[in-house]
Amino acid sequence: MAVVTLARNAMATRFEIVAHGEDPVALRAAGEEALQEVERLENQLSLYRASTEIAHLNARAAFEPVRVSPPVFSLLQHAAQLTAETGGAFDITIGPLVRCWGFMGGTGCMPAPEAVAEARTRVGMNLVTLEPNETTVRFARPGVMLDLGAIGKGYAIDKAAEILRDSGVTSALLHGGTSTVYAIGSPPGGESWRVAIDDPSGGDCATNGIALRDEALSVSAIWGRSFEAEGKTFGHVIDPRTGQPVSGAAMAAVVLNSATETDVLSTALLTLGPEGHARIAGLRPGIRTLLVCRAGSGYRTFASGW
Ligand code: AMP
Ligand code: MG
Numbered sequence: 001m002a003v004v005t006l007a008r009n010a011m012a013t014r015f016e017i018v019a020h021g022e023d024p025v026a027l028r029a030a031g032e033e034a035l036q037e038v039e040r041l042e043n044q045l046s047l048y049r050a051s052t053e054i055a056h057l058n059a060r061a062a063f064e065p066v067r068v069s070p071p072v073f074s075l076l077q078h079a080a081q082l083t084a085e086t087g088g089a090f091d092i093t094i095g096p097l098v099r100c101w102g103f104m105g106g107t108g109c110m111p112a113p114e115a116v117a118e119a120r121t122r123v124g125m126n127l128v129t130l131e132p133n134e135t136t137v138r139f140a141r142p143g144v145m146l147d148l149g150a151i152g153k154g155y156a157i158d159k160a161a162e163i164l165r166d167s168g169v170t171s172a173l174l175h176g177g178t179s180t181v182y183a184i185g186s187p188p189g190g191e192s193w194r195v196a197i198d199d200p201s202g203g204d205c206a207t208n209g210i211a212l213r214d215e216a217l218s219v220s221a222i223w224g225r226s227f228e229a230e231g232k233t234f235g236h237v238i239d240p241r242t243g244q245p246v247s248g249a250a251m252a253a254v255v256l257n258s259a260t261e262t263d264v265l266s267t268a269l270l271t272l273g274p275e276g277h278a279r280i281a282g283l284r285p286g287i288r289t290l291l292v293c294r295a296g297s298g299y300r301t302f303a304s305g306w
Pocket of ligand 1 (some may be wrong): 026049089092094103147148149151179181210219220221236237238239240263266267271
């Protein structure tokens with residue numbers, strides 16, 4: 001049995017693949033193709049590169065309907081569906097608020113309340129019209145800005161996993177910046193892949209890891225990109241309904257068979273906090289959820305499906 005590991009920097013993070021199989025040359029070729037796909041998707045979805053379909057939408061869709069490629073259109077429809085399913089906790093129109101709170105390429109800063117109020121007028125999927133027959137997108141007003149930061153890496157992982165599978169890979173683990181992991185099959189001699197997560201409460205998932213087999217795991221957390229003010233930590237996940245960064249929940253993890261959906265739902269779970277835990281936990285059959293919140297000087301954990 002051969003093992004091949006490959007890595008590439010993309011989407012402002014590091015993607016890695018470890019694959020087991022009989023033929024190392026074939027494994028390497030499949031892995032290279034999968035990483036190539038991640039790069040291609042970054043060139044389609046990033047809002048930071050002027051040439052991408054999303055950057056083009058952000059620049060033009062307030063003035064005219066803008067046609068996008070069918071896969072990007074489908075992804076936007078999927079995002080819109082997940083906005084409805086999460087009660088608006090996940091919303092790709094979050095861009096103006098991410099910028100307002102200094103998280104667009106930065107680690108955040110406290111804005112003036114008027115700036116938050118103004119940004120909120122440019123946030124909401126009700127400002128985006130998706131026209132399926134034409135695969136066009138139209139914004140209701142200038143200043144709307146799509147940010148696929150909470151779905152793009154998961155989507156890229158799904159597409160990369162699809163390429164590996166189609167190439168005959170039956171045992172592999174791939175991740176994007178450790179925030180989304182996908183497990184194909186199981187490792188040689190094992191029942192399932194075991195992935196440790198950075199659970200601040202030091203719970204069972206931190207010590208024993210999470211078992212994955214043909215499933216994705218995503219973790220959303222406020223650390224890394226956050227700032228301290230008024231005795232609170234403000235993180236880069238923002239509640240579209242209030243315009244305020246998440247500060248109560250510390251970490252959310254979701255396991256499901258779609259990396260696109262675990263990416264979205266972990267972000268939504270972090271946003272909703274304990275009040276929204278049952279809603280997210282009930283969205284898909286077989287879903288596993290974990291939410292860790294600050295409670296006094298310690299933590300309180302909510303879990304479902306384990
Ligand atoms: P993640 O690390 O997957 O939780 O995604 C966080 C990133 O998604 C942030 O850095 C923002 O770019 C964007 N984002 C922040 N809040 C939201 C939200 N409520 N819905 C959708 N995207 C968000
Ligand atoms: Mg996410």
